[in-house]
Amino acid sequence: MLHLNHLRLGARRLPSRLMSTKFTSVEINDKTGVAILTLCRPPVNSQNAQMLRDIKSSIDEIENNKSKGLIITSASSKVFSAGLDISEMYKADKEKLSTLWTELQNVWVALYGSSLPTAAAINGHAPAGGCLLGVACEYRAMLPKCVIGLNETQLGIIAPEWLVFGYLNILPPRVAERALTQGRLFTTEEALKEGLIDEIVNSKDEALEKCQNFIESFDKVNSVARSLTKMQFRAANIKEFEKNRQKDVDDFVSLASRPEVQKIMGDYLDKNKSKK
Amino acid sequence: MLHLNHLRLGARRLPSRLMSTKFTSVEINDKTGVAILTLCRPPVNSQNAQMLRDIKSSIDEIENNKSKGLIITSASSKVFSAGLDISEMYKADKEKLSTLWTELQNVWVALYGSSLPTAAAINGHAPAGGCLLGVACEYRAMLPKCVIGLNETQLGIIAPEWLVFGYLNILPPRVAERALTQGRLFTTEEALKEGLIDEIVNSKDEALEKCQNFIESFDKVNSVARSLTKMQFRAANIKEFEKNRQKDVDDFVSLASRPEVQKIMGDYLDKNKSKK
């Protein structure tokens, strides 16, 4: 069962309410008030339009429930999220591409702009859209021997400007420019060194615990003041994002439709098919 | 006597002119041209409207005297400055709150935008408005085992945008966002590690000496070119500050007037009263 691993949680986080969409589950702990959003689209949580809608509605639910904080993690034991589902981009018409990107935008702005403390328990690989989810949060704990990064250029597409600015919230400009142009995937250890993640943990439980500790670090802080302060760092980027929403969709559609990019995607899908 | 400690200065800084306001003293060394502005409102240099006016007029005096540089320090042996005087915010009407914040703005822009080299000899704790004075300078030397930071969110208010940008001149964005949302006070040692201060010193005299060395590091530099270059880093923030001056006052008044924030302030004052 997909959601079974949510039930193996320590006593500290019980009792809790459990809610699900097709590709996510949300557990809100009544005692601590912290919500855990789990990505559940096996095998690698690749993000198709439906999954992105599910993530978005889960974030909204947590936000509206006035939870104390949001932790995002994965039901898979090896992959946090593999990013956008390439099979949804390959030979896709413009409308399909446009929808996919719009849903991704919606997830980003909901998570990046959340008034709650947000933390990512990155229990596996997190390339591209997987990294995006981590970057949108305020804190990241990650398992060793995994990779994380915005490797879009390797696929012939680019990380959009709002995501670049998210990267720049975390990484020094020099490191960010090079990583984004190279499409670099950082190992967990490299990610810690550069500041892309905050902590290396040895298990998913430890990742969840560290995230919970991060959220509790705000216990003595006035939540209105906290959320206004968070927005001081993020509002300019969000405003710019909103201003360019449609152009950003058009740019993605145009880039992803290029024959050479479609070829890279086709090759990628073939290679992965033959691996099975 | 409050100002006595200014007189125990090495021969290097004598002869000097000594000028005072109610809550500050200014000593300009005729030989070196360096001015020392000392905060003198015992016991903890908490900033009320009068003290802020005094700091502002002292900065102006130093600027107009064409001093070679400005060092700011405290007459107290334990506290650099405890920040805004909470008793001036508690049960204060809007006009009083508005005046207090306007005076704080005036101090900020005079110090942050000074054409002179500026350095802070932080000889004690420097929370909130104490930290602000340090952040506005170009160099910071600090005594060990003290704390420094913008802990406004713990009080239910927020650091204004111009101060956030001042923090971002010094700290990496990731560190700054987390510190400001948490209302984090850094120990001297943590502050050095993150870059919030430049040097740990063992005495106030050593702090003053390091600050003097910093100011003398510009001896071979053309002062017009120096000051134009400093403004390249600070003018955008100052321009934005000037544009939003009134809105910034209104935001502070509105936030500080909230019943829940007034309650935090009242509790804080009670707690400190009972300590005595």
Added chain:
Amino acid sequence: MLHLNHLRLGARRLPSRLMSTKFTSVEINDKTGVAILTLCRPPVNSQNAQMLRDIKSSIDEIENNKSKGLIITSASSKVFSAGLDISEMYKADKEKLSTLWTELQNVWVALYGSSLPTAAAINGHAPAGGCLLGVACEYRAMLPKCVIGLNETQLGIIAPEWLVFGYLNILPPRVAERALTQGRLFTTEEALKEGLIDEIVNSKDEALEKCQNFIESFDKVNSVARSLTKMQFRAANIKEFEKNRQKDVDDFVSLASRPEVQKIMGDYLDKNKSKK
């Protein structure tokens, strides 16, 4: 012969096409596609208007040839480039100053905004305009025991805003503000520590090899996506640069014409003449 040292290149970079201007040479390797632009104005590659024009046309040639990447280096064994030729600024009329600065602007925007991967093999000292060439690139390898930095304030002029933003792409704001106000020259070792360069190398050949490796790190990346991503980091600065082009020239002419600045330049030239 000035260009002889280009011919002592390993087999890997042969066969190649060699093209020259008066003060530069360009070698494009047919096999690797990488172009090496060598500065050749002995003894110290000081940049007069003609040399800047030559650098600009060489960059354009490399860009138009659709080379795989651009490496910039020096024919001198001790100096990468000493920066603007002070004898062209001393007692120069406004038109001459204006021309010099315009050519420098042209070089900057061509190199900083190049769609290609760019790398600097800094085989000697790189003050002022020498540092500028390195900063405009994406990667820097440098010989030990040299100095690099924007030391303009020591001469009474200032680094223009577009160059300051280039510095801020590489250095933390706190380090950049202090270095620019002080006119600081970093030793190779300090430059590595702060991130101003990426690698210390022991010979020019090793520098070229590291630069080549950097360029080849993009082999698996789609070049359109790469170049769009690079521009995400640089377009805002370039746009601002274009907007203020003329004002920037006027500011330089006005600052460099000041009697006190002319005196510094005269003294500098005298000192260097008497050294010979």
